[in-house]
Amino acid sequence: MNWPGIIEAYRAFLPVTEKTPVVTLFEGNTPLVRASRLCEALSLPIDLYLKYEGTNPTGSFKDRGMTLAISKAKEAGAQAVICASTGNTSASAAAFSARAELPAYVLIPEGKIAVGKLAQAMIHGATVVQVTGNFDEALVLVKEIAQKYPITLVNSINPYRLEGQKTAAFEICDQLGHAPDYHFLPVGNAGNITAYWRGYKDYHKLEKISLLPKMMGFQAAGAAPIVLGHKVEKPDTIATAIRIGNPASWKEAITAAQESQGKILSVTDEEIIYAYRKIAALEGLFCEPASAASVAGVIKLSKTGIFDVGARSPRPMRMVCTLTGHGLKDADFAVGKCKQPVTVKANINDVLKVLGL
Ligand SMILES: *Cc1c(COP(=O)(O)O)cnc(C)c1O
Numbered sequence: 001m002n003w004p005g006i007i008e009a010y011r012a013f014l015p016v017t018e019k020t021p022v023v024t025l026f027e028g029n030t031p032l033v034r035a036s037r038l039c040e041a042l043s044l045p046i047d048l049y050l051k052y053e054g055t056n057p058t059g060s061f062k063d064r065g066m067t068l069a070i071s072k073a074k075e076a077g078a079q080a081v082i083c084a085s086t087g088n089t090s091a092s093a094a095a096f097s098a099r100a101e102l103p104a105y106v107l108i109p110e111g112k113i114a115v116g117k118l119a120q121a122m123i124h125g126a127t128v129v130q131v132t133g134n135f136d137e138a139l140v141l142v143k144e145i146a147q148k149y150p151i152t153l154v155n156s157i158n159p160y161r162l163e164g165q166k167t168a169a170f171e172i173c174d175q176l177g178h179a180p181d182y183h184f185l186p187v188g189n190a191g192n193i194t195a196y197w198r199g200y201k202d203y204h205k206l207e208k209i210s211l212l213p214k215m216m217g218f219q220a221a222g223a224a225p226i227v228l229g230h231k232v233e234k235p236d237t238i239a240t241a242i243r244i245g246n247p248a249s250w251k252e253a254i255t256a257a258q259e260s261q262g263k264i265l266s267v268t269d270e271e272i273i274y275a276y277r278k279i280a281a282l283e284g285l286f287c288e289p290a291s292a293a294s295v296a297g298v299i300k301l302s303k304t305g306i307f308d309v310g311a312r313s314p315r316p317m318r319m320v321c322t323l324t325g326h327g328l329k330d331a332d333f334a335v336g337k338c339k340q341p342v343t344v345k346a347n348i349n350d351v352l353k354v355l356g357l
Pocket residue numbers: 060061062088089156186187188189190191192193241242288290291324325326
């Protein structure tokens with residue numbers, strides 16, 4: 001059977017009716033990849049899986065929330081949609097709006113988004129405005145515009161975004177046959193950790209799973225307001241998708257961590273880049289720098305020994321890390337982190353020499 005997209009696949013769990021016009025790009029149904037090489041190479045005593053959201057139609061998990069937000073906007077008769085974005089929200093909003101025949105307006109922090117994401121917003125026909133400020137400032141502006149005009153805000157404060165995003169937790173339970181012991185993910189505006197927790201709780205209430213995971217959120221050290229307990233005026237990290245100093249779902253993220261007995265912590269840019277390279281080199285999955293904050297968190301915590309289970313435990317801890325977006329969105333960043341290719345004349349001896357053959 002062809003995958004029908006997340007609204008049809010999980011219709012019973014979502015706020016839609018027969019009247020809702022479903023705008024879909026057949027998002028969701030992303031791979032859950034067992035990361036045994038990574039565990040072996042880094043001596044992680046755990047059973048680790050990577051939920052690779054880079055295979056969504058626009059290359060990030062934002063599509064799960066956007067299919068619902070745009071469908072509901074269409075149902076409500078919105079005349080346009082608007083968002084502030086570190087890149088992926090605008091890419092997704094632009095694509096789904098194109099399909100829904102709705103104009104999209106996106107505000108992005110000037111010079112701080114990956115070029116692939118900018119390209120997506122532009123090619124899908126969104127009106128792109130760069131602001132000489134950061135994401136948090138752009139979000140204040142779009143909120144004000146959405147209040148004054150018949151334009152729907154599609155940032156994650158739009159309640160339909162999180163409802164759509166929670167389907168990733170359903171998929172993980174369906175794929176594994178149960179919930180993991182721990183779920184790790186990067187935290188920016190903190191919507192996704194909130195959505196996953198809601199998804200796991202929905203499945204638990206219906207007794208589709210018997211245990212709930214501990215939710216482990218990771219911010220970048222230079223953009224870690226939740227960890228620090230105060231807003232960060234000038235958030236700074238190479239992980240541009242989580243370069244946020246005043247998360248919209250701040251309280252909800254703390255609730256998710258507390259209710260699940262998890263934590264919200266931070267990782268440095270160096271730790272993020274290390275994980276980013278290892279995921280690509282050992283597992284064949286190319287993710288965004290921000291996505292790698294989840295695996296960086298696992299590596300960091302494993303050093304404290306908290307995942308070492310006693311000899312009487314029947315099995316190692318099961319963990320899932322969400323890889324939130326595709327690495328090709330920021331190809332320049334990857335190229336800059338690697339050894340540059342050697343150039344030789346087009347002759348066999350020169351080629352063999354550099355190949356060491
Ligand atoms: C949006 C985004 C995040 C952060 O998700 P929040 O819901 O804002 O916490 C992380 N990684 C990528 C690739 C994203 O696009």
